[in-house]
Amino acid sequence: MKIGIVVFPGSNCDRDCFHVLKTLKQDVRYLWHKNATFPKMDALVLPGGFSYGDYLRTGAIARFSPIMKEVVRFAKGGGKVLGICNGFQVLTETGLLPGVLMRNEGLKFICESVPLEVVNYQTPFTTAYGARSSVQIPIAHMDGNYFADDETLRRLEGEGQVVFRYLNNPNGSARNIAGICSKKGNILGMMPHPERCAEDVLGNQDGRKLFESLIG
Amino acid sequence: MKVNVYVTLKQGVLDPQGKAVGHALDTLGFKNVANVRIGKLIELEIAAKNKTQAKEEVKEMCEKLLANTVIESYQFEIE
Numbered sequence: 001m002k003i004g005i006v007v008f009p010g011s012n013c014d015r016d017c018f019h020v021l022k023t024l025k026q027d028v029r030y031l032w033h034k035n036a037t038f039p040k041m042d043a044l045v046l047p048g049g050f051s052y053g054d055y056l057r058t059g060a061i062a063r064f065s066p067i068m069k070e071v072v073r074f075a076k077g078g079g080k081v082l083g084i085c086n087g088f089q090v091l092t093e094t095g096l097l098p099g100v101l102m103r104n105e106g107l108k109f110i111c112e113s114v115p116l117e118v119v120n121y122q123t124p125f126t127t128a129y130g131a132r133s134s135v136q137i138p139i140a141h142m143d144g145n146y147f148a149d150d151e152t153l154r155r156l157e158g159e160g161q162v163v164f165r166y167l168n169n170p171n172g173s174a175r176n177i178a179g180i181c182s183k184k185g186n187i188l189g190m191m192p193h194p195e196r197c198a199e200d201v202l203g204n205q206d207g208r209k210l211f212e213s214l215i216g
Numbered sequence: 217m218k219v220n221v222y223v224t225l226k227q228g229v230l231d232p233q234g235k236a237v238g239h240a241l242d243t244l245g246f247k248n249v250a251n252v253r254i255g256k257l258i259e260l261e262i263a264a265k266n267k268t269q270a271k272e273e274v275k276e277m278c279e280k281l282l283a284n285t286v287i288e289s290y291q292f293e294i295e
Contacts, residue, residue, distance in 0.1 A: 057284055064281070093284065100286045107232050147229065147287060172230075 001215050004031040004041040006071065006087075008062045013048035013084060016195040020211055021045075023199070033065035043080040043214060044071060046087030048140070048193060058101060058143045059089035068094060080124055080214065081187045085141055088179070088189035097180055097189045098156070099148030104141070105172025111140040113203065115167040116178055116192060120160050123185040124216070128209040135206035137192035139170065139178075144191040146173035146180075159183055164190055217262050217270050221292040223283045224255035258282055270294050 003021055007014045007030050014030060021028040031038045051062035062068070068090075075081045075096050083091040091097045104110060113136050118129040129135070148156070153174055156162050164179035171191075179190030194207030225231050231253050238252035264270035274292050283290040 056281070060281065060284070092286075100284055102229075102287060103232060105230070105232050107236060149286075172232075 001042045002027045002029075002040065003043045003045060003214075004029055004038055005045045005047055006031045006033060006067060007047070008033045008049070008051035008065060008090075010051045010053055011047050011049035011086070013086075013193065013195060016193075017045050017047050017084070020195045020198045020208070024208075024211055024215060026215060031067060033062070033067045036066040037070055038067065041074070041079070043082065044074060046071075046081065046083040046090050047195075048085030048087060051086055051090065054143075057093070059086060059091075059093040062086075062090045063093040072096065075182075075187050078184065078186050082125060082210075082214065083187070083189040084193055084195065085139075085144075085191055088191055089143065091187065091189045096187050097182060098152050099146055099174075099180070101141075101143045101191070102145040102147050102172075103143050104145050104170075109140075109142040110144070110170050111138070112170070113138045113197070114170055114178075114192065117165045117167055118163070119165050120163045120181070120185075122160075123163055123181050123188060123213075125181070125188045125210050125213050126163060127216075128213040134167065135209075136197070136204055137194055137207055138196045138203075139192050140196075141171070141191055144171045144173065146177040146191075148174060156180055163188060164192065217264060217267070218295040219260050219262055219270065219274055219292055220295075221258040221260070221274065221278060221282055221290060222255055223258065223278075223288050223290045225253060226287055226289050229287045267294055 118133045121129045166176045169176045181188045194210040198208035234253040278290040
């Protein structure tokens with residue numbers, strides 16, 4: 001599979017994602033945000049980090065990077081897009097996913113491994129998890145407090161778009177939401193970092209299954 | 217023309233930062249303070265033919281970038 005990792009100034013989980021996908025023997029490459037086009041890809045990853053120093057709002061400036069027009073076109077055409085942490089924030093700012101990631105309720109940066117429920121295991125990113133699974137994946141963010149209006153939240157629940165839920169809500173997220181997908185399921189945004197737990201040496205392999213699902 | 221754009225959280229959106237500052241003010245002895253909310257002030261200068269044109273452009277800036285209208289509202293004044 002050809003997978004592109006979009007690199008913004010301030011991205012810092014791009015190499016981790018690259019490493020995991022390389023370990024899984026995929027054809028991975030970095031896509032610099034200044035390029036307005038990129039070669040044909042099977043999937044894209046928007047990695048974690050602090051694009052543009054989180055200036056104005058997280059993801060707000062990255063959204064206008066030259067590459068984003070093509071990313072939006074790719075996503076709207078059904079291409080698989082995985083946004084992790086800052087990548088999730090960029091996806092909401094872009095409008096590819098609804099809602100917004102606000103400052104954590106406790107106003108602190110949280111960096112810890114947290115238990116999650118895999119709510120929807122039928123997305124292209126979660127098939128390897130199976131029904132009723134709970135996983136342990138690290139979070140590392142200051143702005144992960146998911147917010148959307150009630151109507152949007154109801155719609156997300158109704159359409160099976162809530163993919164991951166915190167078992168012990170760490171940041172104040174509405175309905176304990178840790179990750180959501182688009183209506184068609186081809187776009188996933190999540191605050192936890194699956195690339196940080198894809199090998200035993202990093203604690204566990206719960207995150208690896210997400211990439212394995214994606215590769216199929 | 218000089219423009220001041222004020223971006224604030226919409227009513228009903230929880231503002232933990234405002235709450236923390238409110239608690240601190242209370243601790244300092246300002247017992248008469250309530251509902252502290254924190255926002256942003258963005259100053260900019262714009263070259264425009266007239267105020268109407270400037271208004272239109274600033275509104276577009278707010279909608280597209282300066283505010284995230286899911287949670288924030290904005291106001292601005294043009295000097």
